[in-house]
Amino acid sequence: MKALFLTEVGKTEVREVQKPVPGKGELLLKVGMVGFCGGDLNGFKGMFPLQEYPNILGHEVGGTIESLGEDVPENIQIGMKATIYPYLNCGKCVACRKGRPNACKDNKTMGVRRPGAMTRFITLPWKDLFLSEKLSLRELALAEPLTVGFHAAGRGRVSKEDCVAVIGCGIVGLGAVASAVNRGAEVIAIDLDETKLAIARKIGVAHTINPSKVDLHQTLQELTCGDGPDVIIEAVGSPVTYRSAVDEVAFLGRVVCIGYAKHPVEFNTALFVQKEIEILGSRNCVGSADFPEVIRYLEAGKFPVEEVISKVISIDEGPETMDAWAKNAEGIIKIMIDFDR
Numbered sequence: 001m002k003a004l005f006l007t008e009v010g011k012t013e014v015r016e017v018q019k020p021v022p023g024k025g026e027l028l029l030k031v032g033m034v035g036f037c038g039g040d041l042n043g044f045k046g047m048f049p050l051q052e053y054p055n056i057l058g059h060e061v062g063g064t065i066e067s068l069g070e071d072v073p074e075n076i077q078i079g080m081k082a083t084i085y086p087y088l089n090c091g092k093c094v095a096c097r098k099g100r101p102n103a104c105k106d107n108k109t110m111g112v113r114r115p116g117a118m119t120r121f122i123t124l125p126w127k128d129l130f131l132s133e134k135l136s137l138r139e140l141a142l143a144e145p146l147t148v149g150f151h152a153a154g155r156g157r158v159s160k161e162d163c164v165a166v167i168g169c170g171i172v173g174l175g176a177v178a179s180a181v182n183r184g185a186e187v188i189a190i191d192l193d194e195t196k197l198a199i200a201r202k203i204g205v206a207h208t209i210n211p212s213k214v215d216l217h218q219t220l221q222e223l224t225c226g227d228g229p230d231v232i233i234e235a236v237g238s239p240v241t242y243r244s245a246v247d248e249v250a251f252l253g254r255v256v257c258i259g260y261a262k263h264p265v266e267f268n269t270a271l272f273v274q275k276e277i278e279i280l281g282s283r284n285c286v287g288s289a290d291f292p293e294v295i296r297y298l299e300a301g302k303f304p305v306e307e308v309i310s311k312v313i314s315i316d317e318g319p320e321t322m323d324a325w326a327k328n329a330e331g332i333i334k335i336m337i338d339f340d341r
Helices: 038-045 137-155 171-182 194-203 216-223 239-248 270-274 287-299 315-327
Strands: 002-008 011-016 026-035 060-068 081-084 121-125 129-131 163-167 186-190 207-209 231-234 254-257 278-281 309-313 334-338
Touching: 002 038, 002 315, 011 315, 026 137, 038 315, 060 121, 060 137, 081 137, 129 287, 137 171, 137 231, 137 254, 137 287, 137 309, 137 334, 163 171, 163 239, 171 186, 171 194, 171 231, 171 287, 186 194, 186 216, 194 207, 207 216, 216 239, 231 239, 239 254, 239 270, 309 315, 315 334
Parallel strands: 163 186, 163 231, 186 207, 231 254, 254 278, 309 334
Antiparallel strands: 002 011, 026 060, 026 121, 026 334, 060 081, 081 129
């Protein structure tokens, strides 16, 4: 069967691999749809420090259960549709011992530090499966990146009392937008791409800001009566947006950082103290909490699924698609491989 490998910086290729066999406590999943992650692009560009080469890409999955190994619960049956929890934690480090396996010191994400899901069949422990008969395979493939944004909103303790600004409206940022809106907050979406801002408006944000067209500081001050947002979620990963988050957040506010900054960031640390702000990292998601919440949200039909899927390709088109995406990412939110093409 075919698999899309990231072989080295700047190079992907389709290779043949053997169909796996599920072991005890595992199942075989027939992958129908799998999404490209922004981390895949950064790994392709050599800008993701955790990426290992060569590796099969992919961890955003919509699939169907093909067969079952031994000791899989009876409620999990062949033919059921599902998505997967793609993170493997060590169970021993301080984060794992404290019940936060998403921040495991030795986390191994599929497609990054272990083989991914851009292939027709994968095996996985049944405990890493999240089922939904209501969702399509493409909706299920959107669940994982949305969980990362939902987790960030949870880290920021977003509530209906808050004004929340999300900087960066890629799929993870839109997940944070969706979660904040779903929690009843007043949400401001910030991006340079008008297409992404239009999607944020469909999700239900109160305001959108394009910093290339208006002054970000002045507009945020006007929208918040001079206070600044209570919570700012940084979902870009650039020094400029990291500094903006600290500069613009309200006194006593919370800054949640999702994006990996590609370069060192200099801060005016006096603002940390003067504003008495909280700066919170947000990594991956907590499967037991975030996946069920996202699946319920998607099943309610609240998310503009079709609008965020920029392109659907076959696996054979993977290498040329990665090349083109790396050269021009403008307007691209989510690219998916459809294994039935």
